Amino acid sequence: MALLELRDVSAAYGAIQILYGVSLHVDPGEVVSVIGPNGAGKSTAFKVIMGFINHLGGEIVFDGKSLVGQRPNRVLGLGLGYVPQGRVVFARMTVRENLEMGAYLERDKARIQQAMDYVFSLFPRLGERPRQLAGTMSGGEQQMLAMGRALMMRPRMMMLDEPSLGLSPRFVDEVFDKIGALAGTGLTVMLVEQNAARALEISDRAYVLELGRNRFEGTGRALLANPEVRQMYLGGQGAAAG
């Protein structure tokens, strides 16, 4: 059974509808990407799952429970971690404080410390400087911190929104390595990426959205090899003409 399933989901920012009946699922232990050109609705799909924006219709089920109408803190509590686009770390807080914020639903101090030790084992660079202010870290380090923060609740599944956006090529490699390592621990991962080639490389399966609708789906390998998917990014007409 799927760990996360969206059936025919529509969603809007205020009055502007972005998703028109999107369906997708993620099985336990899978890495699944959601790709598509600007305005496809990729990040919106994540936001409606987390309960940040208006849900207009359709079913969203995580681990057998409906997420429709749930608030973000409740969704987190069910074991779905979320790393927002642009990293969004607390710049004036230290590494340790940022991680503690990630565990704000957890009251047991020992469990918080356990989770922090786990995060430090995955991201040794965070463990080396727990007192550094997050705002003074590089973009790549902030991305690691944001991922670490999402892991503090020990989620069953993690959603990453554009993890490589704005990072230098070296950090892009590192972020994708880390995502691969997390998947290797058995964590279920879903990511939205503008760098489609890199995302597909590490994905078991992927969905391609266009203007708020499902357009293609398949294994990462198959979609990488599909010229129609590449051509979509530059408008449809050329594909037919070319």
Place this chain on the structure above:
Amino acid sequence: MGESPDDIALDVRDLRKAFGGVRAVDGCSFAVPRGKISGLIGPNGSGKTTTFNLLTGVAQADAGRVLYRGEDIAGLKPFQVFHRGITRTFQITRVFREMTVFENMLSVTGLNVPDHAARARAEELLDLVNLTRLRGEYGGRLSYGQQKLLEFARALMTDPDLILLDEPAAGVNRTLLQHLLDHIHRLQEQGKTVLIVEHDMNVIMNHCERIFVMDYGVKIAEGPPAEIQRDERVIEAYFGRRRQS
């Protein structure tokens, strides 16, 4: 200073701008053809809007030149650029929220136009973008799409020669967008030059004669739509590159 041929409306040469350590525009050169509709595209963060800001005095270039009618306009203030006949719209709209729609239209007429002519022109342009019925509404009460249309109409108040549009399609419904595109073509037929930054590829590919593609702050390709759509470097810039190692 360096002359540009007559068929070039705007000649951008080796433009550079860094924000802290980030080189947003990193030696970008392109020549916008006069009297045509051109597009400036590129993935998120490629430097398009920064380039627009450098062309219009909204930001100051660290280096490079922007030649317009034989003059280097890099370094001029926005109003100076504006008075030379260049207008623009913004991705994040900048209408006066506490002025009415009609007052917004008249706010840019610090020029030598008799008042009645300005009013007549404002009426005509508002009609064009279907905002006539909202002429008494405050700018801040318009939807995002309506603010974009107002900004577009306002940009035309001065009868500019060169019009820079930053994401005109975003948030505008399809019917109005078609209307707006029709008008952009009419401007071109009148001899105006239009440069569009836009993410909607259908708008770019169907309406621009020439396309400039930016990635990491530099121009990586230019040409007509059919050529750009098949350019491997452009596809790679949008779709991403597979791991090199």
